[in-house]
Amino acid sequence: MTASGRGTTTSDPVATAASEVIGGPRGRYAARELPWMFTAAVVSALAAIPAGFGIALRIPCLRTHWSGDGQFWNACYSDLPNAYRDGDLGAGLAAFLRGAEGAPTTGQPPLTGLMLTAVASLVPSAEREGTRIAWYFALWAVLLTLLLLAVIWLVASSSRRPWTSAHVALAPVVALVGFVSADLLGVALASAGMWAWGRRRPGAAGVLLGLAISARSYPVLILVAIGLLAVRSGRLREFGRTAGHAVATFLGVTGALWLLNPDAAASAYQGWAAVGAGYGSPWLLPQLAGHPLPTWAVTALAVLGWVVAIGVGAVLALASARRPSLAEVSLVMVGIVLVTGKSFTVQSSLWLVPLIAWSLVQWRDHLIWAAAEAMNFVAVWLTIAAGKVPDRGLPNPWYAFFSMLRVIAVLWLVAMVWLQARERWGRSQPEPDDLAGPMTGAEDRVIVRFT
Structure with missing residues (x-):
């Protein structure tokens, strides 16, 4: 790994210790940096x-x-085979x-629903349903x-x-819920x-983010983060292209899909509006105590979470003395939305993984978070199983502890x-943002000061 900067073997104690397996951290007298493609190949192997582990x-x-x-x-549950069987994929x-x-139903955002059914179309014909589920x-597993x-x-x-891409390749969360x-x-x-935004391709960035929003809702926050930093740096024209392409693509x-199957296009959003608090959400705690919150209250709290997240992201992006990175603003907002949502499913933590890598988070902090994720991962399945065999499962108070x-x-x-x-x-000098793209080197045009 490189010899200077945050998130490298010399500045991160955990990375320094782990690098001993391959000969220790990079020396300060090393002749040159390793090509990024070599690094990516090594990390991909890792x-x-x-x-x-995730497959095993x-x-x-x-x-x-x-x-x-x-x-x-056995903590081996997966939505994918259950969706194949229960959704008639x-x-x-x-x-x-x-x-x-009788058409397949997924309850997923449009692009995710399309992919779920498209992959189902590739399953070889087999007489036994169990064989088809295993193929699915x-x-x-290959696609993921x-x-x-x-x-x-x-x-x-x-x-x-x-080498920060190792935060993705070796993420414990990927092993558990990928x-x-x-x-x-x-x-x-x-x-x-x-x-794509970091490569100064605002149009392509918009198309890709529009597709991402069609698959999951949280990339809206990444688009907002780009917008906030574009306001600060005076790059609204480039952001306008990105936002326009994203909206048009979504x-x-x-x-x-609406023209072909309106129910499939809207089911994910209608389902979100109709359900109450789910696993992982702090709004589930009153329900565990026997006093569930009404659905409208949970919806209001979840929407408020988005408002708070955008507000906090705006303060970080517009009021800091030095411009933060796109990944930092995005991670702050996504984290707040996750912990204030209607549910915080175990797989939702995957949203944070690349943002952690781009934000150059210390491995210590990554592993602290991963340890809590692992304990919650086990707690969720034992709590669900307790509905069938209460004396073997995890009592609600313990689930509440691990969830919080x-x-x-x-x-x-x-x-x-x-x-x-x-x-x-x-x-005196701001640290460059790898994903600044059109904002690279731009002077600040808007800075908010609180008195």
Whole structure:
């Protein structure tokens, strides 16, 4: 790894200790930096560790085809095979697009729903449903691994310190939840959008972010972060192109699906509005205590969370003495939205992983957060299983403890990134932003001062 800067082997104690496995940190008299492509290749090979663990974790469920309560006791649950069986995805993409009676249902955003059914169309014909389910998971395992590798290369190719892509390749969260759902599709598209903005391609960035928003909702916050920093740097024309392309792409994908299958286009958003608090959300705690919050109150609190996140992001982007990076502003806002949402599913933590890498977060802080994620991961499945066998499962008070520990860990991560950005405020020269793109070298036009 490089010899200077935050997040490298010489400045990060955890990375320094880990580098001893490959001969120790890079020396200060080293002749030259390693090419980023070599670094990306090495880090991609390391990604086999969490990817292999994530697949091996699902072996008990592969044997039972994700049937029965064993998928919770063995912590091998995955939305993907359950969606194939329960959503009738075996009918294929053509039936999904026709929207006829009995068409597949996913309850997912438009692009994710399309991908779920498209992959289902590739499943070989087999008499036994269990065999088809196993094939479906296997196809998604390959696709998700490729998406993970794509994120690694996007981070490595755009960072002044390519070794920070190890935050993606070796993320414990990827090992635990990378194969639980199709969330890596949205993460990869959002990362590609940030990469394109960093390469001064605002039109391509907008298209990619529009596709990302069609797959998951959180990339809206990345678009907002670009907008806030564009206001500060006076690059509104470039942001306008990005925002216009993003909106047009999202409306194009959603509108096209709406014409073919209106229920599929709107089901994710209608479902979100209709449900109350779910697992991982702090708004579930009253329900665990026997006093559930009404759905409208949970909806209002979740919307308020978005407002607070954007407000905090605006303060960081516009009121800091030195301009923060795009990844830092995005991570702060995404973290707040996660912990204030209607639910905070285990796989939602994947949203933070590339932002952690681009923000040059210390490995200590990454691992503190990952430890809380791991404890919550086990707690969720034991709590769900307790509904069938109460004396073997996890009691609600203990689930509440681990769930809130995870919330605190995410807020810790947000605070560390905030303090990291603040650390630069007193420096004579701002630290370059790998993803600044059109804002690189631009003088500040708008700075907010609080009196």
